[in-house]
Amino acid sequence: MIGTIEYVEILDRSERLGKMVMESDVMEAYRNSRIALDSDQEATKLIKAFIDMKDHYEDIQRFGRYHPDYxxxxxxxxxxxxxxxxxxxxxxxxxxxxxxxxxxxEISQYVALSVSQQIKAPKDGAALTDSGCGCGSGGACGCAS
Structure with a gap:
């Protein structure tokens, strides 16, 4: 088990890393684009229209191709x-x-590999995609192409 002092040091370093991410240019660009998106009425309408259409799609999914409006x-x-x-x-x-x-x-990969080559971490946007394998490794296991 990790000693108390070591545990506190790990948490402190993790906090510093989190602050660095929050203060990064990448995060700033994300925040700015989110604000711009949220303040654009046309984009909001398009997103709402898509969500409504997706809800309608989910309603007909229980019938699949047999639904008359599929x-x-x-x-x-x-x-x-x-x-x-x-x-x-x-x-x-x-x-x-x-x-x-x-x-x-990239940060997850760096942390994981600094611990062990066998540690799995998301990569290549695996958190934003569905690899279909269900193992949660982001395809690193080899089960997804």
Missing amino acids: NEIMRKVRFTKREMDMHEKVASFKLAERNLQNLLD
Whole structure:
């Protein structure tokens, strides 16, 4: 078990690392893009429209292809998502979010590898994607391509 002093030192260093991330340029860009996104009424409307369409999509999912409106809803979901994703503020926010995630993944990798080569940590934006394997290793286990 880790001694009390060692534990406190680890927590102190972790806190300092967290502060460094919070004060980083990447985090600042993320915050600015989030504020810009939240203050843009058109982007807010597009996001709400997509969420509403997604909710409607989830309602028909229990019937799948047998639902009479399945093809129409699928088309509308894709169109609404594309329209939302193409908005400048949404695209800018997604880019900033991806950059922040990459920074956090890089830090996780560094910490994990400094402990052991066998420690698994998220990488390549695994927290933002679904690798499909379910093991939580971000594909490092080799079960996802």
